[in-house]
Amino acid sequence: MGFLRNTIAMAFVATLLFYFVSVGEMEEAQQWITIGVMVTLGLGYILSGSPSFELPVQPKASASPSASVVANEPQSEVASEESVTPEPKPAQTMSLKERKAAKIQAAQEAQRAAMAAANGDDEVVMEVLPIVEVEAVHVADEYVVEVSPESVEEADIQATVKERASRHEEIRARIEARRRSQMADIRASTSRMWEENVVREDLVALLQNEGHGMTVLDEPLQPDPGHIYGATFIRIDDQRVLKYRSQLDAGFEAVDSPKSEPEPSLSDLPPLIGPDGNPLPLPDLPGPSGALAALKMEMDED
Known part of the structure; x- marks a missing residue:
């Protein structure tokens, strides 16, 4: 039986390796045939391993009363029984699987006996323990979740x-x-x-042209003398321009400067004498030029 199982296992492994190696080259029908062969070998391997024997039944131990009764029987009956008892048959040889099954059954029976003994001890202990009455018992409420x-x-x-x-x-x-x-x-x-x-308009250049035809409104009409004024031209409309003059030196406060030590006085430089023996006159001031010079001249005229 073991040789047959080994042969089936080797055939299954060989078929599986052949399928993995040549699966890309086989057609669909050949693949299904190979799979069927592997399934057949697998079923044969499984079915060949099922035990074909029955577990031996162990004789039960006789009770003590029966033993006492047998002891009280007369010697004649015992002798007759011994004469009637057939000769013991030679023990049959058990295979490896039968011995394993017998060991498993013996272990299971021993486990059942141990569990029965433990249950008997527990029952005895429970009988010895005192009964404790619980007065307040909390029963859990039922929580129902309705899902619709x-x-x-x-x-x-x-x-x-x-x-x-x-x-x-x-x-x-x-x-x-x-x-x-x-x-x-x-x-x-x-x-x-x-x-x-x-486009920003240059009103200063426009007012410098003669015949510009625009009316210039001065504000203020009579500025206070003794101040430096700045003029700002603002166009009111196409014919009128506002000329607003503001004091540039207004709003400043004199700050007392710390007294400094007087510088040593230096003698005046000698006057420059020309080739004719007379002192040289001061050079003329540069002439006015540009829009600012014209604006200054207009302010001086006012």
């Missing part, structure tokens, strides 16, 4: 609504941020366009 198709559907609807609301909020936030960035770009481009297209 309507409740499941409502929960799914609420979860879907929450998910869509959060998704819509994210979309709105992205749209708002995009719109803000677009508005900022539009405003920046508009301001740059206005700055590029705005």
